[in-house]
Amino acid sequence: MSDTESSTESTATESTESVEGANKKTKYDWEDPCWDHHFGMEDHSAGGSYSNKGRTAAVWRTLEAYGFRRSADKKSFDGLKPSGCFEYFVRKNVRREENLAEDGQIVGYETPELAEKIRSSHHIGYLEGPERKAILEEEDAELVTRALSTENIMRPNPDATEGNWSSQHLYYTDLFYSFCRGGLEEKKCTWHCRICKTCQDWRDWHCKGCNKCQYGASIPCENCNPEEFASWKSATGW
Numbered sequence: 001m002s003d004t005e006s007s008t009e010s011t012a013t014e015s016t017e018s019v020e021g022a023n024k025k026t027k028y029d030w031e032d033p034c035w036d037h038h039f040g041m042e043d044h045s046a047g048g049s050y051s052n053k054g055r056t057a058a059v060w061r062t063l064e065a066y067g068f069r070r071s072a073d074k075k076s077f078d079g080l081k082p083s084g085c086f087e088y089f090v091r092k093n094v095r096r097e098e099n100l101a102e103d104g105q106i107v108g109y110e111t112p113e114l115a116e117k118i119r120s121s122h123h124i125g126y127l128e129g130p131e132r133k134a135i136l137e138e139e140d141a142e143l144v145t146r147a148l149s150t151e152n153i154m155r156p157n158p159d160a161t162e163g164n165w166s167s168q169h170l171y172y173t174d175l176f177y178s179f180c181r182g183g184l185e186e187k188k189c190t191w192h193c194r195i196c197k198t199c200q201d202w203r204d205w206h207c208k209g210c211n212k213c214q215y216g217a218s219i220p221c222e223n224c225n226p227e228e229f230a231s232w233k234s235a236t237g238w
């Protein structure tokens with residue numbers, strides 16, 4: 001913990017008081033775009049994918065049933081990696097055998113059903129004609145693996161030469177399938193917190209201090225920095 005984090009005086013609210021902030025002109029720390037909004041407490045790794053620890057044989061079998069390929073050293077993937085949201089859903093479901101179809105996919109969420117949910121999403125309806133067409137004509141298995149991966153629904157064009165950026169992809173979106181929300185979500189609006197085990201709004205951030213997601217991209221944690229939170233609150237009239 002730095003001095004700033006443990007400070008209970010009002011100094012944390014006025015950047016001119018801090019050593020690093022000597023040349024800052026803003027009145028409040030949170031008005032400075034370079035300021036670390038959460039006093040170094042944000043855990044960026046919470047939004048990442050799972051590590052190999054905890055990937056049991058059953059988890060691997062189900063991941064592979066959705067098209068993810070295990071690397072030769074068996075510790076990682078060849079190609080696409082499963083999103084945190086999907087892998088959480090898999091880890092939860094493989095514990096009960098009745099949740100699993102014969103091929104290892106999850107009952108109620110097999111490839112044809114997921115492909116149908118994806119294609120009928122209003123997010124796909126909003127896409128430009130050629131992009132939408134490419135997605136509607138995509139093979140079910142290919143589309144589903146991509147929607148469950150960390151890369152979102154996009155597919156590089158294997159025949160692309162130098163060309164312009166859009167010809168490099170058969171389709172390109174920032175959409176992924178959220179099991180927490182039961183449909184497609186935009187990566188810029190929604191992220192899955194691996195620690196809280198649920199999808200969160202982009203405004204939420206995971207606090208290392210209390211190990212919970214907190215509301216407000218520029219708001220100090222109310223639990224871990226009550227004084228800063230109170231200062232923020234009175235200064236902004238929130």
Ligand SMILES: [Zn+2]
Pocket residue numbers: 084085086178179180181191192193197198199200
């Ligand atoms: Zn999720």
Ligand SMILES: [Zn+2]
Pocket residue numbers: 207208209210211212214221222223224225
């Ligand atoms: Zn906190």
Ligand SMILES: [Zn+2]
Pocket residue numbers: 046193194195196197205206207211212213
């Ligand atoms: Zn969280």
